[in-house]
Amino acid sequence: MKPTIDGLKNKRLLWQASQVGAAQKTLPSGFEVLDKHLQGGLPEQGVVDVSTAIGIGELRLLLPSFVLRQQSSERLLVFIAPPVHLNGPMLLKLGFDLSRILIIEPQNAKDALWSAEQCLKSGCCDGLFLWQQSLAIHQAKRLQFAAETGGALSIIVRQKTNEHFSLPVSLTMNFTAAPEGINVTVTKRKGGSHSEPFVVNMVKVWPELTHRLSTENVLPLATIHSLTG
Amino acid sequence: MHSLWLYLHFPNLQLDSYAIEEPDASLPRVILDSHSGIVQLNQAARHVGIKTHMSLGTAAALHRDLQVLPSSPKIEKQQLNLIAQRLYLIASDICFFSPQGLLLRVHNMLRLYGSLDALWGMIKKQLAPLNVDFFYASGHSPLAAKLLALRGWNKVTEQHDVILTALKKVDLTVTDLTAKDVGKLNSVGVKTVEQLFAIPFGELAKRFESHVITYLGQLRGEFNHPVEFFHPVEHFxxxxxxxxxxxxxxxxxxxxxxxxxxxxxxxxxxxxxxxxxxxxxxxxxxxxxxxxxxxxxxxxxxxxxxxxxxxxxxxxxxxxxxxxxxxxxxxxxxRCPDKHDLFLGKQGAVSRLQLVSLLSAKLGENALFSPSTVNDYRPECASQYTSALEIKESHPEYHQSLRPSLLLPVPVILCEAVSIMHGPERISTGWWDHHPIVRDYFIAMSQNGQWFWVFKTPEKQWFLHGIFS
Missing domain, CATH: 3.30.1490.100 (DNA polymerase, Y-family, little finger domain)
Structure with missing residues (x-):
């Protein structure tokens, strides 16, 4: 390949027809399979609507991307209305700078949406997680607009529901539990098409939290000490 | 250089303070003092025939919608303070000379402003937004300026003879002399300041007490008149x-x-x-x-x-x-100017701290947190919520075992069938601070594929403590 073409590609002045997602800037998610299916990764800004059960690895799938985002900018990561407390040691271990994490626990859903909009459009937040069960179309539009204004990525985490209408957001995904990781279905993507369900394998990253290796029950040394001691 | 003083007399201080918040003054409004009747009144009140020192009954009879407010020295003091603060921006020496008046030392300001007219223009400009009524006069002694201002002379001049001529016309009853002294002076035919000035000090000293002499000396500018100057407050x-x-x-x-x-x-x-x-x-x-x-x-x-x-x-x-x-x-x-890094790229309109203030104003102080870690083996102690964005050092962790991302603040009894995938990890600690725990932690999977962090107590009870989200 000619170096000039490479240069043009790097400047995003030239792209191939296969890269449909080039119109929308993306950032790697930290999982190759997911990046491949999303043609680059999670959107750089906008709203991602995620339907998932709690505790199946949804944060483990999404957080690595936000670690990268936090490392590349000086901005904040905001968690709004998490179902229970976030565990500080875990966030630290994932590589987050805890002093740039803001947790908001509003009284009601209305305040939660208000805070989300304020954070997104402020321009000083890079990413935002919002646990919010119901979201009307106009609310989603406002969040999407605020996220584009402030250049932030917002993830809305919702329990799986039977709501059939789709929200006007950048990306809609469905997560279900899978033994070796997590099962992802891309329902809707701006500038792309939906995909067949695929499995993101987490065996390497989270050996303890996947099914495949469960037979190799390796105890940490400290545990053995505490058992024997 | 002759000393020159400027006195500002504010007759309607309290009334003017209300006018700031409500300029519409179509209704007659008066300030009532319990001793001397009506002390301040607005234009509308004057229009219906109300005068100062009128009793409340008479005034109320003149207009049925009369607004009456009790006089309050506290409000007047605050208002005077406010005026002094504004004037301090252009004049350095201001003195609270009486409850309704301010004294300004102007001769030392003349070099800065060039002329007395220029300075007076600045003072008027400062007073204009306050919407206060005032009488003013300049004088070569503080008391002369005050006397002329109280008489409503309303002239500012440096010329000694002009001031003296005006001063000489003033009736003795307006001066600060007591009624007794004025009566005594009147009985010997001294009715105006001019006549008083004509009497030599020696003669006066024989017949009058020392405070009359002091007053006269200070009025003429021959005696020193110490005044205490205003210092602006540090806090608003x-x-x-x-x-x-x-x-x-x-x-x-x-x-x-x-x-x-x-x-x-x-x-x-x-x-x-x-x-x-x-x-x-x-x-x-x-x-x-x-x-x-x-x-x-x-x-x-x-x-x-x-x-x-x-x-x-x-x-x-x-x-x-x-x-x-x-x-x-x-x-x-x-204030130190905001420093923006030119190369950091796009920056928001709102800073991080502004965002936090905005959120806490709406949601209250107890809705914003930042996570932090504490060096403790007990999981609920190791993870703490602290006030938002306080810069602090995170404690290094000395245990490397896997921890869930979501932690229940208080463990709940496990009421779901789970299969144990990993464990146990025994945590037995806290005996030193009366919150002992003895727990065997397990990583467990529910039938729906959710990953839980559960523990068993020595009493063989099972609790859910975290979720590997």
């Missing part, structure tokens, strides 16, 4: 009495806007910012309500504070009507 504090009781918090914002505007000019002139405003709302018959508003990033602009206040007032419950408002600042500090 302003109090307004409301003409009407206010029951709704949205209506309350209007009078507060005045306070915020004067706060803005106060801080702007000093190039200072503040992070805290203390607003005291005096409720009728109840304890005053304290409202504190914080802006993490120091701020002086009225617009910004008013936006925060609007949010704060949304959740404010007033128990009784508000009769007065006081605004004070917390610590102030000198």
């Amino acid at each position: 504090q302003q109090h307004i009495e409301l003409l009407y009781e206010i029951e709704r918090s949205d209506v309350l914002l209007r009078p507060i806007q005045h306070l915020l505007t004067s706060l803005e000019s106060f801080l702007l002139l000093r190039d200072e910012l503040t992070q805290q405003l203390h607003l005291t709302l005096y409720q009728r018959g109840k304890d005053p309500l304290e409202v504190h508003i914080g802006s993490q990033q120091g701020e002086y602009r009225a617009k910004h504070w008013s936006a925060l206040l609007t949010l704060r007032f949304e959740s404010l419950i007033l128990n009784a009507p508000i009769v007065a408002i006081q605004l004070a600042t917390g610590k102030t500090f000198v």
